[in-house]
Amino acid sequence: MVESQKVDGRKARGEKKRRAIVEAALRVIEREGIAGVTHRSVAREAGVPTTAPTYYFATLDELLIATLLWSAEALCDDILKIVASGSAREIASSLAKAVGCNRGRTLAEYELYLLAGRRPELKPAARRWLDLAVELAQPADPVAFRAFLAAIDGLLVQGLIADVAPTEDELEPIVSFLIRGRDDPAPRAEEE
Amino acid sequence: MVESQKVDGRKARGEKKRRAIVEAALRVIEREGIAGVTHRSVAREAGVPTTAPTYYFATLDELLIATLLWSAEALCDDILKIVASGSAREIASSLAKAVGCNRGRTLAEYELYLLAGRRPELKPAARRWLDLAVELAQPADPVAFRAFLAAIDGLLVQGLIADVAPTEDELEPIVSFLIRGRDDPAPRAEEE
């Protein structure tokens, strides 16, 4: 009854191509925004025939949804690593990168984020990093932690529409404030 | 040399219709998102002929830009009133309304917000409320104020993708924390 051993070679390639299409869709969103996503543009980006996206995804919406789910998962890993590290400087550094060299990716993630605002079935995926962060951090002060998470989102969004992306050095004091609760230079170890 | 007294009646009606088109575009964005904005859909919403939007705005982009500028101005007034009021409860109440009964409008504003991330010429308009807030508040602790403004954005965005919109009572302690800097029940007057 071993059924996961000998998979159908056709389905295996199919899954691979399916994932390639999702990745291509994410690249298109990074470059041109959600508005630029069409079956044809994604197909061109992925190097597959025009009808391939239609074959793998019943509708264009379904492709967008799959892209959000995939992107949300990747985002979760990134953010949790950052938040778990705990150091204000590391967090600031990651934020600076998100609105700097990874600007396109961050922009894409927030566009998909807002898409969840109009598709209730996407909300769980979009909120997953929030839920996970709360679960993992087990913060002593839940209110302060909620404020911290909100500010992370806000700093990223505001960083995306700034003339010049904020630097790590500009962000560090703000992150510090959010972690410590006040502008107090004394560092505090937070290991449980 | 009085030139604003007797305006051309034709031009006056034109301006009125122009504004009606922008307002209709905002309503379409509230309802269907930026993706739903086409010359035809806006014209239908505004009750004007199909080609009217093209007549008043050289391109569809220009219509979106005009909508963002108009929406940003309205947002500025709202937010500044809120921030200036200072009371944590009032701020929390306004935030709850923004993600509650005014959900559609808030969603539209953030979609236009992100649009500015891809159109550099829109950035000043999108950031205007931030600049104004900093200018008006003249905060004693700029770092804490920056964190506060970021958290406002974050709370709104996160409120938009929550299963059920957060209530005023849930938001109040978070806002309080951000204003006071720590979970300290003692109120502090902040008049210069």
Added chain:
DNA sequence: AAACTTGTGGAACAATCGTTCAGGTATCTG
């Protein structure tokens, strides 16, 4: 090897898009 299942891709469809343009209508001037 034959039969069957699954993946693949080019052509073509109706629908809708942004935009153009020539003619019509309202308003102002003399």
Added chain:
DNA sequence: CAGATACCTGAACGATTGTTCCACAAGTTT
């Protein structure tokens, strides 16, 4: 009241869209 001017719009064009369809290739099973 005529002429001029500016605003306005319905019809239409080419381009692009999502999607369907069908013939064919690749792989699996009997």
